[in-house]
Amino acid sequence: MPDATAVSEAEWAAWRAFLDMRRQLDVTLERQLRRDADISASDYGVLISLFEADGKQLRAGELGTILGWEKSRVSHQVSRMELRGLVERRLDDADARGTWVGITPDGRRAVLHAMRDHAATLRTHFFDVLTPEELEVLRTASTRILGTLEPCDD
Numbered sequence: 001m002p003d004a005t006a007v008s009e010a011e012w013a014a015w016r017a018f019l020d021m022r023r024q025l026d027v028t029l030e031r032q033l034r035r036d037a038d039i040s041a042s043d044y045g046v047l048i049s050l051f052e053a054d055g056k057q058l059r060a061g062e063l064g065t066i067l068g069w070e071k072s073r074v075s076h077q078v079s080r081m082e083l084r085g086l087v088e089r090r091l092d093d094a095d096a097r098g099t100w101v102g103i104t105p106d107g108r109r110a111v112l113h114a115m116r117d118h119a120a121t122l123r124t125h126f127f128d129v130l131t132p133e134e135l136e137v138l139r140t141a142s143t144r145i146l147g148t149l150e151p152c153d154d
Contacts, residue, residue: 021079025125032121037114039086044118047086047111050103057102059092065151121142 009013030041030065039047050056050068056072064074078101081087092098103111130138 005066016134018135028125029121033089033114036117037110039110039114041079043086044099044111044114045079047103048115050087050101051108051111056108057100060089060101063101070150081107087121 025065026041035038037044045067046063049063050058057078060074061071063069063078064071067074069077078087078089082089084106085104088102088104090100090102092100112129128134
């Protein structure tokens with residue numbers, strides 16, 4: 001009886017190609033953000049999340065849920081960004097245990113500066129490489145895979 005958990009050579013090849021592509025795309029995007037906006041991909045994730053949020057702020061826990069990060073990672077990242085003047089923290093007046101993270105004017109400038117070049121890099125290395133049909137297959141497959149996974153809300 002064949003092993004239902006066995007992975008074929010074609011499956012391994014697809015998996016390795018996906019991992020290699022994702023790693024190199026991440027490196028390319030990180031380089032672009034550092035070069036064009038002097039921020040990291042983690043900085044960008046925080047800043048774009050805050051920029052798109054109502055009131056340009058989120059509770060630290062919400063930010064972690066959006067980014068799929070643990071509480072300690074959010075705390076360390078926000079601390080580093082706070083020192084650079086990109087974000088600010090304040091206690092939640094309604095819940096002393098909670099903390100709000102908000103984008104500062106410098107953070108807003110940084111994310112606005114990064115957005116155009118980031119989109120252009122994505123266009124060059126991702127969107128323009130795929131046909132509309134391939135993009136739809138990728139979206140459908142990604143959505144299906146996400147449906148089998150537990151949310152990243154540590």
